[in-house]
Amino acid sequence: MRVVIIGPGKIGAGYLAPLFEAAGWHVTLAARTAETAARIDRLGRFVVTEVAAPPSPAGPREPARRQDVVGVRAVAIGSEDFRGAVADADLVCTAVGVGKVRGLAEPLADALAIRPPSRPLDVWVVENGDCAGALATDLAAAAAARHVTLPRIGVAGAVASVAVGRGSWGDPAPEFVGDDARRLAVDTRTLTTPLPILPGVTGTGHYKAALLGKLHVFNAGHAICAYLGWLRGHETVDQAIADPVLRPMVAGSMLESQRALLALFPELGADAHAPVADALRRFANDRLADPIPRVARDPLRKLAPADRLVGPMLAIHQATGTIPAYFTLGIAGALLYRHRDDHQAAELQQRLATFGVMAFIAEVCGLDSDDPLARAVASRYRGFIFTDDGVLFPPAYQDAPVSSAGAR
DSSP: OEEEEEOOSHHIIIIIHHHHHHTTOEEEEEESSHHHHHHHHHHOEEEEEEOOOOSSTTSOOOOOEEEEEESOEEEETTSHHHHHHHHHOSEEEEOSOGGGSGGGHHHHHHHHTTSOTTOOEEEEEESSSSOHHHHHHHHHHHHHHHTOOOOOEEEEEEEEOOOEEEOOTTSSSOEEEEOSOOOEEEEGGGOSSOOOOOTTEEEESOHHHHHHHIIIIIIHHHHHHHHHHHHTTOSBHHHHHTOTTTHHHHHHHHHHHHHHHHHHOGGGOSOSHHHHHHHHHHHTOTTTOOBHHHHHOOHHHHTSTTSTTHHHHHHHHHHHSSOOHHHHHHHHHHHTOOOTTOHHHHHHHHHHHHHOHHHHIIIIIOOOTTOHHHHHHHHHHHHSEEETTEEEOOGGGSSSOOBOOTTO
């Protein structure tokens, strides 16, 4: 069996590649540039390390699991080798980021056009967003523009639960380090071939609920933990979640969102606490040592109306009619995020300084200035204390203010 994984980043290389390689599949990684593909080929192997968090603060730890991934081929997206790999594949997966998925339509259409019409193919869109339908539409449009006929294709969203905190092809000996939540839920409604038997891979007929369960609870709590943790001077997520000031805020935000999800999607069950407890356990994984700049990066994208901060806040308001206290605080924390290596963080601060907080919330978050949610976020934002040395966390939420590393 052959799989092409488009996007050799943390999910593509740190989760999907070892999943298929361990099951005996032939794996091809498709990179954005020929240079990256050539580097992967030259290396010939990489390491994936799985580090489990303890089941409880005092519980025993499972030893880390190390997998050497060897024999993986790499090609550049759009190249002749890419077209040949897709034409021969039994499955294609994407892991490129929501904003880049639609850009795959033309190179995929070119590759699929040379595939025998008698061989259907599924494309699993393993992204933090509901973008499989848009890719399917763009594929059909690209084929029509090229006057070619594609084989029967199923484009299915897939939700990966794993968090991969470290790993880069720029390292001399690449090692991708992730946690033990190695589960993938694939939308079965659009598949054209049977779901393969792979560890942790299951089908779901409730894809949107599964996606929002991850995006609105785990990912949202992760981001809020990072933004508020940065303001408290922490460097990793496990340090931030151990902070007695922050932990109840992060837990509170996830409970707000989980309860709203249960109201909107009864098929998720009735347990509001178990998913939150599991997320808190994973955040506390000090062996993962997930860097706050990784989790907090690209704040403008995370503040978009349908993403992991504003999206859950809107859902909570829709389900309960209330203004969620913890989410408004978390969004205010995101507005304050600064990091010298994050160009979106720099742009965020520039736009805030130029237009002011209410105009920024309207433009980026899609909330009108008379929206009570916008006013609540602005009020939280103004509650932080600005000094020459940085930003102080609001004293109302702690016993003694702790300065952020404003010059970080």
